[in-house]
Amino acid sequence: DSGVTQTPKHLITATGQRVTLRCSPRSGDLSVYWYQQSLDQGLQFLIQYYNGEERAKGNILERFSAQQFPDLHSELNLSSLELGDSALYFCASSGGTSGGPLTSTDTQYFGPGTRLTVL
Amino acid sequence: KNQVEQSPQSLIILEGKNCTLQCNYTVSPFSNLRWYKQDTGRGPVSLTIMTFSENTKSNGRYTATLDADTKQSSLHITASQLSDSASYICVVIAYGNNRLAFGKGNQVVVIP
Numbered sequence: 001d002s003g004v005t006q007t008p009k010h011l012i013t014a015t016g017q018r019v020t021l022r023c024s025p026r027s028g029d030l031s032v033y034w035y036q037q038s039l040d041q042g043l044q045f046l047i048q049y050y051n052g053e054e055r056a057k058g059n060i061l062e063r064f065s066a067q068q069f070p071d072l073h074s075e076l077n078l079s080s081l082e083l084g085d086s087a088l089y090f091c092a093s094s095g096g097t098s099g100g101p102l103t104s105t106d107t108q109y110f111g112p113g114t115r116l117t118v119l
Numbered sequence: 120k121n122q123v124e125q126s127p128q129s130l131i132i133l134e135g136k137n138c139t140l141q142c143n144y145t146v147s148p149f150s151n152l153r154w155y156k157q158d159t160g161r162g163p164v165s166l167t168i169m170t171f172s173e174n175t176k177s178n179g180r181y182t183a184t185l186d187a188d189t190k191q192s193s194l195h196i197t198a199s200q201l202s203d204s205a206s207y208i209c210v211v212i213a214y215g216n217n218r219l220a221f222g223k224g225n226q227v228v229v230i231p
Contacts, residue, residue: 042223102212104151104170110162
């Protein structure tokens with residue numbers, strides 16, 4: 001158990017809909033990262049938050065947005081869903097004191113993932 | 120072109136045998152390189168983290184090597200077990216950059 005929790009575990013929805021994925025980081029970790037993993041792709045970095053502020057953006061579509069709340073949990077919102085959005089969505093957390101790039105002493109802990117199926 | 124290339128894409132090995140997975144990268148400037156193990160349908164788990172000054176790092180039966188000059192890393196699995204069946208992902212982090220470059224993974228299947 002990594003200490004990172006994600007809900008829901010599975011989500012099935014229809015095209016055009018909107019969903020929210022939730023992540024709670026390990027106790028004390030201020031950074032939260034979101035990743036998408038499709039069957040034919042590796043892990044794709046979407047976005048990073050540190051202590052409530054956006055720190056880095058990857059290949060995140062405009063239809064997707066995220067935020068990190070004062071209690072440090074984070075939500076990833078996916079709207080106008082398309083078939084191609086079906087994937088595993090992972091959240092990860094790490095410690096660190098600045099929200100900067102992961103140094104060699106920053107271990108990143110991944111949650112169990114949310115499997116999104118868009119029909 | 121992906122900044123992190125892993126080979127072989129997949130391999131099957133007999134239980135008890137050793138295997139070596141390769142990772143070549145073009146990320147620059149280099150900060151650190153990580154190997155993760157990902158069981159099917161689960162989140163990746165960190166195995167090793169290496170900086171440019173480290174040539175070798177071990178975690179149990181897993182040994183990672185790094186040649187920062189040639190920008191190559193390898194992950195060696197010794198005396199493989201059935202539980203080693205997983206995808207092994209190489210991740211490279213650039214200095215001064217929050218973004219992580221992921222390889223597509225080496226899929227390892229250990230058979231009895």
